[in-house]
Amino acid sequence: MKPMEMERIFKNLPQKKADLILLILASQNIGARVEKKLTPGESGQVRQFDILVFREQTADAVKSVDQYFRENKFFGLPKRIQEVEISSFNTPAAYVIMGLLLAIHLICLKLGIHREMILKFGASSLYIGQGETFRAITALFLHSDGQHILGNLAGILIFGAPLISLSGYGTGPFLLLCAGTSGNLVNAYFHQTALLSIGFSTAVMGAAGALAAYQMIDSRRPFQLNRLIPLFAGATLVGLFSQGENTDISAHVFGFMAGIFWGFIFFPLSKILRKFFRPKIMEPVALFLVLSIFGSAIWTGF
Incomplete structure (x- = not known):
C-alpha cells in the first residue's frame, strides 16, 4: 500500500502561530506534522516552523484555518502574528x-x-x-x-x-x-x-x-x-x-x-x-x- 504523501501548506511561522494552527487542525480531525528550522535574524538564529498535512486534506486544512481567522478577526486575533516588535522606548x-x-x-x-x-x-x-x-x-x-x-x-x-x-x-x-x-x-x-x-x-x-x-x-x-x-x-x-x-x-x-x-x-x-x-x-x-x-x-x- 502506497503511503499517504504530505504537503507543506504553511511556511516560516513563529511558534505561537504554529501552535495555534495545529490546535485548529486537531479540532477538525486533520492530521498534521510540524517541521522546525533555524533562519538568520537580526539577533541571531530564529526558530520558525512549517506545517504539513496529508495531501488529501489540504483543501480542508486551508479552509478550516481561514474560516477560524475570519470568524475571530474582531476579537484581536491578527491573521499573522507580528514577528518584529515595534517600540518607541526600546530604540x-x-x-x-x-x-x-x-x-x-x-x-x-x-x-x-x-x-x-x-x-x-x-x-x-x-x-x-x-x-x-x-x-x-x-x-x-x-x-x-x-x-x-x-x-x-x-x-x-x-x-x-x-x-x-x-x-x-x-x-x-x-x-x-x-x-x-x-x-x-x-x-x-x-x-x-x-x-x-x-x-x-x-x-x-x-x-x-x-x-x-x-x-x-x-x-x-x-x-x-x-x-x-x-x-x-x-x-x-x-x-x-x-x-x-x-x-x-x-x-x-x-x-x-x-x-x-x-x-x-x-x-x-x-x-x-x-x-x-x-x-x-x-x-x-x-x-x-x-x-x-x-x-x-x-x-x-x-
Whole structure:
C-alpha cells in the first residue's frame, strides 16, 4: 500500500502561530506534522516552523484555518502574528538622534552662534538654487527655540523610533535622512524665496509617511484606510507643536510625501537585500552612510 504523501501548506511561522494552527487542525480531525528550522535574524538564529498535512486534506486544512481567522478577526486575533516588535522606548538609535539634536541646539546657544548657524546652514530656495544643496541636510539639525526642538523630540518618539525599530538602527536613520532631505529639496524647488527653513520636523513627517507606506504595502493584512487615521492625526499634532521661528509648514507636507515615496521603495528593497546581506552587515553600512553624508554636508558648509 502506497503511503499517504504530505504537503507543506504553511511556511516560516513563529511558534505561537504554529501552535495555534495545529490546535485548529486537531479540532477538525486533520492530521498534521510540524517541521522546525533555524533562519538568520537580526539577533541571531530564529526558530520558525512549517506545517504539513496529508495531501488529501489540504483543501480542508486551508479552509478550516481561514474560516477560524475570519470568524475571530474582531476579537484581536491578527491573521499573522507580528514577528518584529515595534517600540518607541526600546530604540537606542532614536535616543542618540534626540541627544544629538539637543546637543547641537544647546552648544549653539552656549557659544552664541545660534543665529549665525541658521544663516549658514538653514534651508533656503535662494541658496539651494545656487548649488548649496548641503543645506537640505544641515537644516534638519537646527531648531529655532525650545518649543520647536521639544516638539520634534516628541515627534521622534512618536514616529521616528517606531520606524527605526521596524527597519533597523542604521537603515532607519538612513530612511529618515532621505525623507527629510528630499522634503527640504522639493520644498525649496516650489518656494522660490529667500526664507530660511530649519528643523527635524521634515524628517519626522517623513517617518510618518514611511510608516503610512508600510501600512499600505504590508502583505500580511489587507489594506484599510482607517489604519492610517492615527498616523495623520499624530503628524498633525507634531506639526502644531513643533512650530517656531524659521519653520515651514509646506516642508512638513513635502516631508510626509517624501516619506511615503521612499517607504514604497525602501521596504520592498530592504526585504530583497536582507536575503543576500545579514543585518550585521547592512545596519553598520547604512549607519556609516548616514554619518558620512552628515559629516560631508557640514564640511561643505564650512
